[in-house]
Amino acid sequence: MRSDRLIYLPLGGAGEVGMNAYVYGYGPPGKERLILVDLGVTFPDMDTTPGVDLIFPDIGWLAENRDRLEAIFITHAHEDHVGGLGHLWRRLKVPVYARPFTAYHARRKMEEQGAPDDRVETALPWPEQTEAGPFRVGFLPLSHSIPESSALVIDTPLGRVIHTGDFKLDETPLVGEPFDPALWAEVARPGVRALVCDSTNVLSLHEGRSEASVGPAIEKLVAKASGMFVATTFASNIARVRTLALAGRAAGRSVCLLGRAMRRMISAGVSTGVLADFPPMIGPEEARDIPRKELMLIVTGSQGERRAASAQLSRGRYLGLSLAEGDSFLFSSKTIPGNERGVISVINALSERGVEVIDDSSGEYHVSGHANRPDLARVHDIINPQMVIPMHGEHRHLRAHVKLAQSKGRPGALAVNGTVLDLSGDAPEVVEHIETGRLYLDGSVQIGAMDGVVRDRLRMAVGGHVIVTLIIDEEDEVLGDPWVETMGLPERGVSRRPVVEALEEALRRFMARLERGVLLEDERFEEALRRETRRVAGDELGRKPQVSVVISRLAA
């Protein structure tokens, strides 16, 4: 009778794009020894998380079971895989393993949050493996849109699991290791129990294109441009930044990088050795003195972020540089869903300056870093696993990926965050659901998604905030009248009277009607005032605001 089992538990990334965090466990049920793969973030938006800076997976379950956790493995240095490490490590306190370029970023994340960066250990690539409890974990190089992305080969007492991380099948990625089908086949040869696989691009039906395919189109574009040439892309896509820089140099232009994230990524690439041949750059001061048609800027802000270099340039002068009629601006990037408005606003601001904007609608100037459906099918076939567990993707992606696996006769499971899968049998089996959720970094503190803080902000954003103050004297008598202040409400309502006046009058009348007993019970009294305020505001404004009632009781 087998008593030990192999489990898989996504805490983030399964049912969403971003915030990756996956747990594997082996041992007796409830006593499995655990490892964590990735600890990423996702990004807030005004619709659901105004004021929030970063979103982490809720690692409460893992922190409670910290004594069972052996180690953390980071597949690559994208924020949605490593961005939560510094903020959350202190609750886990286990060694972190990553390859050099990834480890460089992981250490910086630790340091920035005051966590010990020496707990990040540099791992060598496959066939080296790191022991972590019952697991032996190797970093298998593959291609993605950042150097040194790796699949994890996780050897367990029940056989081999391959966790792909994010990847594409690129045999000419320009920077970082290529996809090597022979190496993959070799790793798969002993048999693979489970392939846990990136799903983000499963709805893209064509084979993915190589990073090398965008170079010639970009070179042609830069060569024919007459004014200054500006290009933006994801800062971490070092290969693309290099391609852009080489296109600039080939057109006889001096190249200047703008944006902290981009400069940092390039220097990380150089210092860790993944980027050997980056062309010489100039600084912004020097760039100011160079004729426009001899200058190329490579800038951050491909998603229209308000504070990034591209948005700043679209609005005016940035570090002494500014764009003008006849200049060109290339988005060598795709717009991540949800960022359309920001990107369009940068494009229109550039248009107002007379700048020629080239976006990626032609598909010529950007390729994705993820495997498309035919690529995924190819990987399934190379690895030929006993089962496929789709990870990293929204529900629709996971669902389509399960179907893809099943279409080739391989069992799959749609496991969203919190689902505990038992991988010990012939097919994955759901054995438990644990509570998961999200944590917010809000300014400098962490809050729970369900704390109500953000809910209150959203309510104030939609309806404004009314504050009713009232003084009750030593004899429990109301002193004067209720006083109303508003924030975020129209000044006048349908009656054309000032809303504050209308509310104060209504509350005065309300107080006169109130039974005296109610005054003695703060909570009941406040609730009554709140309800009346919302009712009157609703009549005047067609909308009910948030209401705070502040009762000052003078000490007897």
Place this chain on the structure above:
Amino acid sequence: MRSDRLIYLPLGGAGEVGMNAYVYGYGPPGKERLILVDLGVTFPDMDTTPGVDLIFPDIGWLAENRDRLEAIFITHAHEDHVGGLGHLWRRLKVPVYARPFTAYHARRKMEEQGAPDDRVETALPWPEQTEAGPFRVGFLPLSHSIPESSALVIDTPLGRVIHTGDFKLDETPLVGEPFDPALWAEVARPGVRALVCDSTNVLSLHEGRSEASVGPAIEKLVAKASGMFVATTFASNIARVRTLALAGRAAGRSVCLLGRAMRRMISAGVSTGVLADFPPMIGPEEARDIPRKELMLIVTGSQGERRAASAQLSRGRYLGLSLAEGDSFLFSSKTIPGNERGVISVINALSERGVEVIDDSSGEYHVSGHANRPDLARVHDIINPQMVIPMHGEHRHLRAHVKLAQSKGRPGALAVNGTVLDLSGDAPEVVEHIETGRLYLDGSVQIGAMDGVVRDRLRMAVGGHVIVTLIIDEEDEVLGDPWVETMGLPERGVSRRPVVEALEEALRRFMARLERGVLLEDERFEEALRRETRRVAGDELGRKPQVSVVISRLAA
């Protein structure tokens, strides 16, 4: 010497998609007699306009010059062309002209806002014309994604102007009039001074496709579906709703419309005669008793709107109907930029129910209602105007459209909202800029975009709201200590103390240090408290909230 001039002045729609409102004038400078073409709305978003219900162009200038305004002409019944009429008409009080289907909607808009619907007059199509001061205006039928869309032929003492409204070149639009190149050529024969032309799709490089082209693909899709088939599209796209309904009937399904807007559009189409042959429908009660594979729903909510039928169905039961494994859901629509998150969330919710979602990524199930670049070039050539004025589009669209005109040797002008163009000469000339902007419908009242109401809401949404209350007694002495309440702030800051406590203690100390004189000046005192509160909150939370200071002075 000519003293009368012909002017064009966009108040909305030029520099944005939505909120169309264009003024034409003829007469001595500053005394031109005016007409208004369209009076539309645009839609709010949480990023910039939380809590706002609708956005109108600021018609302040027009209202001030109301005595010079002759009439309003509405080109078609889309919200971004007629949605502002009911809300703003009372400030203009002139007759409104539209063709029957459009007039039907215009009257409803008037009625809903208590404006006199009998001021909307039904116009006949070209060659009929309506006199309005120095103008004679005819409705020239063309094709769009709603029936009876019309260009306006505006005859002026200085020649003919054609204002296209929104349009595409569709010779088989299925419902409504086709594009008729011979008719257009005939109208252009006497010579056209200016073509004022829809720009929204100028960045689409391929010829547009006909509404008739989507039918076969949709029919095939419905025919092969096994469970219930649900389709969503824009409610006003009556031709598409009909195509979907016919596909359902062809597959032997009963068809049920869900969503008020859609039922209203279809009944408007039938009652005004533009829709002659709509297949029989069943109601939701009846639909409940029909086997899934014999049922088709056509529903509102193609943009993922939270309260529309598609979002409700994605979340659960709606009017007794619910979706399940094996059902299909078609988006016969495109996602308008900015609505991606809402649409994706509906798709994922449907995926969780096991529903097969077909979106328009293949391009087979939706065609746009606007003219693409080659179509625009064709219209320029047919009309062969003396000048081209691009309207309805973001800055990037207007800019590309001007370039398109210029590439054929026709002068054009990039005139954004507020630009007064003189069209009297050989080329358009900017003669003035008037102040324009936006009005918000906020609940039941109108507020100006610059009133600060929405700015305060955004600040509360990002930073929360702190209320500091303080009582000052009859002798101008502080009674007790400052009292703090918060809304939308984390409970504890970096010190791990409750934020309210930290703030109250800091304010107590601050009060002790304060010169007594400051107490006597409300404004200075409040500002000092506000600054200190923001400073301490910033230290504790890493973010500065909105602060309201409420000082109660006890009467002497």
